[in-house]
Amino acid sequence: MTEQLQQNKHFAPVVLSPRVDITENDKEVLLVADMPGVNEKGVDIDLERNCLTIKGNREPEPMEGFELTNGEFRPAYTYERQFTLGDTIDREHISASMKDGVLRLTLPKVPEAKPLRIQVKSC
Amino acid sequence: MNHNFTKSVWNPWHELNNVADGLNQLFGLFPDYTPQYDYPPVNVWKGENEIRLSVRLPGIKAEDIEVNINHDTLTIKGERKLETLPEGTKAIRSERIAGSFKRSFSLPYPVENDAVEASYKDGILNIRLPKAKAIQPRKIAIQGI
Numbered sequence: 001m002t003e004q005l006q007q008n009k010h011f012a013p014v015v016l017s018p019r020v021d022i023t024e025n026d027k028e029v030l031l032v033a034d035m036p037g038v039n040e041k042g043v044d045i046d047l048e049r050n051c052l053t054i055k056g057n058r059e060p061e062p063m064e065g066f067e068l069t070n071g072e073f074r075p076a077y078t079y080e081r082q083f084t085l086g087d088t089i090d091r092e093h094i095s096a097s098m099k100d101g102v103l104r105l106t107l108p109k110v111p112e113a114k115p116l117r118i119q120v121k122s123c
Numbered sequence: 124m125n126h127n128f129t130k131s132v133w134n135p136w137h138e139l140n141n142v143a144d145g146l147n148q149l150f151g152l153f154p155d156y157t158p159q160y161d162y163p164p165v166n167v168w169k170g171e172n173e174i175r176l177s178v179r180l181p182g183i184k185a186e187d188i189e190v191n192i193n194h195d196t197l198t199i200k201g202e203r204k205l206e207t208l209p210e211g212t213k214a215i216r217s218e219r220i221a222g223s224f225k226r227s228f229s230l231p232y233p234v235e236n237d238a239v240e241a242s243y244k245d246g247i248l249n250i251r252l253p254k255a256k257a258i259q260p261r262k263i264a265i266q267g268i
Contacts (some may be wrong), residue, residue: 034182034219072165073179100182100246101245
């Protein structure tokens with residue numbers, strides 16, 4: 001496997017963009033990303049200002065003594081994609097879960113802010 | 124003369140389709156199109172006495188996958204269902220694909236049917252196909268008379 005890694009450039013890890021579904025209702029935004037081969041330990045979610053980055057790292061299965069005879073996806077890859085969050089998202093309460101290679105991110109919305117009224121006093 | 128050709132194990136069409144996928148994703152085109160190439164992508168690994176298949180199949184229930192072996196043909200079929208949108212929820216982006224799929228492979232040698240294992244973990248289906256015992260090389264002890 002290591003020899004193959006060195007020999008064939010196709011074995012080099014690639015960065016893929018996961019396919020995502022995004023849905024929205026009054027309370028939250030739900031982001032679902034397909035990241036096959038990635039488990040909960042391989043997921044990395046970063047939020048910097050309003051930029052949300054999801055990363056997924058796949059540990060390739062050990063295949064010592066095996067030769068790839070038909071390849072349709074690269075054995076080693078990582079996923080990465082960035083999203084811009086709107087101001088309505090409650091950043092403190094974002095939650096995530098990972099199952100069967102699918103990442104689900106729940107982004108709750110902040111409760112609607114009450115309009116602020118400023119009293120004008122006459123001096 | 125003995126030429127040593129190094130055959131590429133990669134199907135170039137898949138790579139090209141990945142490019143097209145990337146472009147479509149970039150421009151937001153055809154969000155719910157059905158792919159023209161074979162789904163799901165399968166890697167075939169060949170060992171001395173075993174063949175292993177890894178299939179990239181995220182978010183599917185194990186009971187929705189069916190693996191069949193008929194003589195020298197292995198068939199993987201199943202259906203990927205995506206959850207329906209609840210009332211009051213709207214879709215902003217729909218890139219993930221759903222539907223039924225079926226792929227068949229010819230096996231280079233007979234396999235030991237009882238020893239075939241299939242497991243599904245983290246969105247990858249792994250199938251192990253050991254070579255039939257009858258055709259596996261074995262050492263025969265010679266007895267002195």
